[in-house]
Amino acid sequence: MLSVAIASPKNTAANSQLNTGPSWLRVLHRVNPVLSLTGWLHLGLLVATLVLLPLDGRLVTGAPVWLKPLKFTASIVAYVWTLGWLLADLPAATQPDVRRLSWGVALSMGVEMACIFGQAARGTTSHYNAATTFDGVLFGLMGVFILMNTLLTGWAVYLVWRHRPQGPAGYVWGVRLGLLVFLVGSVLGGMMIHLSQHTVGAPDGGPGLPGLGWSTRAGDLRAAHFLGLHALQLLPLLGWALSRWLPRHAGALIWLGTAGYVAAVAALFIQALRGVPLVRW
Numbered sequence: 001m002l003s004v005a006i007a008s009p010k011n012t013a014a015n016s017q018l019n020t021g022p023s024w025l026r027v028l029h030r031v032n033p034v035l036s037l038t039g040w041l042h043l044g045l046l047v048a049t050l051v052l053l054p055l056d057g058r059l060v061t062g063a064p065v066w067l068k069p070l071k072f073t074a075s076i077v078a079y080v081w082t083l084g085w086l087l088a089d090l091p092a093a094t095q096p097d098v099r100r101l102s103w104g105v106a107l108s109m110g111v112e113m114a115c116i117f118g119q120a121a122r123g124t125t126s127h128y129n130a131a132t133t134f135d136g137v138l139f140g141l142m143g144v145f146i147l148m149n150t151l152l153t154g155w156a157v158y159l160v161w162r163h164r165p166q167g168p169a170g171y172v173w174g175v176r177l178g179l180l181v182f183l184v185g186s187v188l189g190g191m192m193i194h195l196s197q198h199t200v201g202a203p204d205g206g207p208g209l210p211g212l213g214w215s216t217r218a219g220d221l222r223a224a225h226f227l228g229l230h231a232l233q234l235l236p237l238l239g240w241a242l243s244r245w246l247p248r249h250a251g252a253l254i255w256l257g258t259a260g261y262v263a264a265v266a267a268l269f270i271q272a273l274r275g276v277p278l279v280r281w
Contacts, residue, residue: 002011025249028085034102035084038109039077045113046073058123063213069113069120074187075229082233086157086175089165097159101152108149115142128196128204143193150186157183167243172248174239177258182264185228188269191221200224201275216281219227219272229267235261 024102029036049070058065083105115138119126130136157179165172197204201221207216214220238257243249268278 009199028081028088030086031088032098032102034099034106038106039084042073042113043081044111046070046077046168047119049073059119060123060125062126062232063205063208065120065123067213071114072113076113077117078233079229080105080109082236083156084178086165086191086232086236087159089167089175090159091163094159094163097155101155101159104152105149106150108145111145112142112149115139128193130196137198146189150183153179153183153186167240168247168250170239170243170247170254171236172239173251173254174236174242177254178233178235178239180233181235181258181262182229184262185225185231185265188221188225188228188265191269192225194222200272208281214278216277216279218277219275220277221269222271223278224265224272226270227261227268231258231261231265259262 001267025036041256049066053064053066053070060068079242084102087090087101090098092156116126119129119135119138124131127139127141129139149219157176160176160179165175177190192198199206199215200221202215202218206218207214208220212222212226214223235254235258239250239254241256242253
């Protein structure tokens with residue numbers, strides 16, 4: 001999921017160093033230390049969940065208690081490192097805005113993971129949980145900071161559309177469209193909050209796809225949410241590849257690719273609302 005961060009065509013003096021993982025991580029830390037350190041913190045939490053997963057046999061909604069923290073930490077590492085890398089391509093004049101945005105994202109992700117980890121340690125679910133006043137307060141707190149992160153994403157979308165990032169046209173449009181579709185994917189999460197669950201047509205916690213947990217008996221909004229969010233990595237990567245292989249047509253082709261991508265997200269969303277699983281077992 002971090003391929004875009006490795007492959008992004010930076011126009012910086014350090015570009016020649018981006019041949020190995022450690023080099024691009026050092027560059028990322030130099031261009032955005034806040035999101036770099038946020039990613040490392042969540043990578044440490046990811047390792048902790050991998051240690052706890054085989055040691056703690058408790059189940060929450062039918063899944064191992066540390067599986068959700070594992071998935072969320074992995075997703076956040078991909079999110080903050082990719083965002084930090086993409087925003088570094090903006091002109092120098094925008095960097096004060098980027099720093100403020102980065103601190104807001106770091107705070108939002110930190111609060112969310114604190115709630116998810118805390119609830120996992122207690123052996124209960126973090127999302128859609130209003131079983132007690134305490135549970136309800138934590139879920140409400142998560143909602144506030146996810147809304148904050150969504151608004152910050154909107155700010156990032158504004159910045160990359162208002163100020164042209166560095167790079168060829170296909171890559172630039174990949175960044176702009178990737179952030180825009182990511183924002184749409186974030187908003188789709190609001191439907192799950194509205195329903196107080198992610199499964200449509202059955203309670204949460206039934207049979208699901210291995211690792212992902214997406215329902216195999218009913219609709220599951222997480223599939224569309226997942227695909228929408230990872231436009232942040234996939235569309236800039238597609239734009240970069242098109243700029244390299246088909247430079248004359250990259251600008252038009254990235255729009256075509258984005259249209260197909262959005263159609264896939266919409267199809268998964270409609271399918272879930274109809275109560276139809278992605279794969280029926």
